[in-house]
Amino acid sequence: MGMALSAVSTVVSGAVSGASGEAGRRLSERLYDLLSRGRSGGNPGSAAGGSAHPALPGTESEQTAAAQQLLELACRSPEFAREVTEWVREAAWLSPRSVPAVAHAASRPQMLPPTTAAFTDRAEVLAWLTGLLDEEERTPGAPVVAVLTGPGGIGKTAAAVHCATALRERFPDGVLFADLKGASAGTALQPSDVLARFLEPLGVPRALVPGDEARQRDLYRGCTADRRLLVVLDDAHDDAQVVPLLPASPECLVLVTSRYRPGRLVGEHGARPYPLGPLSAEDAMTLVRRVAGRDRPAAPDAVVRAVADGTGGIPLALCTTGAGLAVRHQLTWERVAERLSGRGQGNQGHDREGTAVREEDRAAAADPVRLVQDAAYAELTPGCAAFYRAIAVWPWPTVTVRTAAHAAAVHEDEARGLLEELARVHLLEEVGEERYRFHDLTRAHAHALAEAEDGQARMAAAVRRVAVAHLRFAAGADFRVMPLRWRLGAAYRGLVLPEHRDRADGKRALAELRAERENLAAVVRAAAHHGFDDLVWQLCEALWGLHLLLGFHAQWIDTHLLGVEAAGRHVAEEFGDPRSVGRMWSQLAFGYMGSGRPADAEHALTQARAADRACGHHRGEATAVESLGLLRLKQWEFAAAQACFEEAQEVLRRIGPGEDGWADVPRATALLTHHIGRAQTRQRQFPAAVARLNDALAQFRRLPGGGDAYNAGRVYMSLGDAHLDAGDAEQARVCLDEAVTAMTEAGAGLQLADALEARARCHRLSERRAEEAADLRTAAAHYEADEDHLGLTRVRTRLAELTA
Known part of the structure; x- marks a missing residue:
């Protein structure tokens, strides 16, 4: 009972989120079939009857009842026992389990950053x-x-x-x-x-x-x-x-x-x-000497002590001071000591020129860190000082060359040099290749200087330049990741793929987006803060491929909520795009699905459809209705899902030649036809499902540019599922042969592995052990190449059982 309940919980929890991929989808649908047969007395032919339809067991009590139904079904015959046992075993591989520390290949993470060579005492x-x-x-x-x-x-x-x-x-x-x-x-x-x-x-x-x-x-x-x-x-x-x-x-x-x-x-x-308190005087002297290095002439202890005292024994101030001494050989210990001691200022509320000292400046002089930062800033060249202020206009998680160059409006080569200069004087910390980070106190110092010397307008302009640069980058990478999807926004205009594109380019683009994920989210927030609504929703659009393929649902929801608000405001502008509102709601819905929040997803899709219908954007409305159908599929509401897909096709038919979305209608219609066939398969309407899937296949083959081999392969996968569910393993194998060929031509490694694994199941049902093993070995190679460790482990386990 415990194993069955765990399996049900695992599969159901991933049903809406889709976290387990195609394997999870199949297991969810097989669970539906098993529970249907349990309700109909084990007769699959009667599973289409109204009372035989099980609901997705979302609550703990419903999952317990579903597990009990599986056990009861297993007790009816050896055949049912084998099916239930196999399902429970396969579902166990989808369980997000912990890896025991004593396991042979247990992961032992070592995430600690390197310690500093200048560390002193503590x-x-x-x-x-x-x-x-x-x-x-x-x-x-x-x-x-x-x-x-x-x-x-x-x-x-x-x-x-x-x-x-x-x-x-x-x-x-x-x-x-x-x-x-x-x-x-x-x-x-x-x-x-x-x-x-x-x-x-x-x-x-x-x-x-x-x-x-x-x-x-x-x-x-x-x-x-x-x-x-x-x-x-x-x-x-x-x-x-x-x-x-x-x-x-x-x-x-x-x-x-x-x-x-x-x-x-x-x-x-x-x-x-x-x-934790300041360092002692002796330790402070040791630290500042270590950072300053041995290349400088030795200074008297009294002078070094004066420098250390001026920093208040605060390590950040000591390191910044020492770094300045290390790289500026014209800077003497005595000069630094004088600056930090306050002897450069008068005692009667006036500076060296006799100008009255403001109260806030007097307070800053009492702050050792601020005093040191002011001293370090005073030694920067005017160009480097302006650069220092510009890159601090927003708390970017890391400061990259791209961010810095556009914030300061300089060429990237110049930005590289200035970043290195700031790192040498300890106003920045290098945390990766061409990637830097402010200490938050240093960024606050630079930000305050930017406010005082540059003003809000120039700071906002710097944020906009950074946002535009990141939008160009993200849109270009997203286009490489998912070139065939329909999209909104000027950032995608003119983007084309090279004629002889490397098949691994999409994977590289996704890795590039992942590396900049936190900065991209920060750019969305910065643009929203400054009211750049046109950039906010377009940035969210450009993050679609990243989130759809990799998740990060908390960030997805956070940024797209800002996108929804920005799009709503943008519509009211003179050149606002009313289509953006529905687009943001539709994408937000998938974030909710991934977080296991179907009610929020349904609400978002309702809002999306209303917004698209209000502005007459048929392509967007069709997407919203289609997405609701996909949600219904995940929830085992197959008849409702089919109705959504058919309605979405009706919406697409309203798009006339030359209208918005016209070029995408053939592919969108083919996808919906495929979805309808899947929904009919789940309702055990096998002849109708096969006919509909074959129609989808023909539509994908007729698409411009020689057809869509990848989606044709997906249809062949669905045909294989339909024939398997109908009990025809041989016809399923024929369809899966075609799926393997199509996925090979498309260069879709993971989908090819999935097709091979599905075909291996056909061989298993027909007791062709050698063919099953051959497909599993090939699938394992593709899972390994694509670093899908879950698929690799699952396939290797089955191979070990075959050879046992």
Whole structure:
């Protein structure tokens, strides 16, 4: 019963989200058939009767009842027992399971960033953490949770990374690290985003990472339950950001850094806080000397102490000061000491020129970090200073060459040099190849200077340039990922694929989008903040391929909600595109589906249809109705799904020659015909389904440019499913032969593997073991080439059973 219930829960939870791909879809439909046969006394022919139709078991009690029905069906005959057992076994492979730490190929993540060579002291922090781990009276069953607190720039991250590096040998199952970006509520990462990032290195295939946070949290706890892990959560904004990321094992250490004092963590989870203060005078002198380097002439201890005292012993200020000394040989220790001591200013409220000093400037002089940043800024060339201000107009997750060049309106080669210059003086940190990051205090400093020296208008112009550049990049990459889909927005005009395109180009484009995912989301938010509504919804449109193929549902919903609002405002503008409103609602609906929120998805599609109908956009309305039909398919409402697809075809017929969407009508109609055939198959209307699918096949073959081989292959897959469900394994095999050929021609590796796996099932039913093994071996090679570890494991398991 437990195995059956787990299998039902797994398959149902992925039915709406589609996270398990084609294998999950087939298992969902086979579950529908099994439950239908259970209701009809085991007779598949009567499954089309009204009372025999099961509903998708969404609640826990419904899933328990469905599992019980499977067991009852299995008891009726050996044949049913074999079918149910096989289904449960295959469903188990879709379960987003944890990988035990003791497993042969267990993932042992090592996500800790490198420690800095200039790190100084903090020995007391390491001793404190060691004491917590060795404490005899630890709370049983709970991980050790330690929180380093202190103001920005005090060195919490460096101390945490240093201590984690020293302690990592005590945690043989790996180290997880995440920068929670908690300097403000606006920049703080959602727990769901971090959980998705952690689950993959813990061994969960990307396709099986759930879309909703609750299921991600459950899976994360399962993954960590038997492990000895070190989890470093840097720069937490509040307790709510941390609690979902606590592992389940008492053998784990969770090291949190935050500038805010923990409350719930201490009260409910036994966290132990440690306030981090400035370095001692001796340690501060050591650190600034290390950063400044040995190439400089030695300075008297008194002068170095004056420099260290001027920084207040704050590591960020010490490192910035030392970096300036390291790269500017004309800068003397004495000059720096004078600047930091305040002797360059008068004592009566006037500066060196006698100008009255403002109260806020006097307050800044009392802040060692600000004082050091001002000193470092004063040494920049005018061009580098303007660049420093320009790249800080928004809290970009990372500053890339593209971002920097467009923010500052300079050529990319110049941007590269200026980024390196700022990194050398410790005003930026290099975190990857041509990828940089501000400390949030340094960005605040640069942002304040931008406000004072450049003004809001120039800052907004910099944001717009960055947004336009990222829109061009994202639209170009999205076009390479999904070239045949219909799309809106001027960014796609003129885009064409090369005549002899590398088959791997789409995969590379998707990887490029994934690498810039967080920056693209930040660009959407920045554009929305500044009221660039035309760019907001177009950026969301350009993120469609990324989200549809890779998920990241929390970000998807967040950005597309902004897209819906922006599109609504954009319509009212003189050159607004009224079609954008329905487009944003339709895309948002798929984000809700992926998060397992079908009611929200249905509402979004209702809004999409209303918006498209109001502006007479038939192509958009057809998409909204089609998408509702796809949702109905996932919910096992097959008759309702068919009605939606047929209605969508009626909407497409309203598009006349030359009208918006006319060129896409043949392909859209073929897709809908394919959907109708699938819906009819599920209703066991096999003759009608086969006829409809053959019609779809003919439509795809007639498309301009030699037809659509990929979608023709998909139709052959559906024909194979229809014949298999009708009990004709031989005719199914014939169709799957064609599917294999079509997917080979299309270069669709994963879909080819899926077709081979489906054909292997036909061979199994016909007891052709050698042919089954051959197809499974070929499928395994394609799964391995496309890094689909779930498919590879599933196929290898079946191969091992064949040869046992």
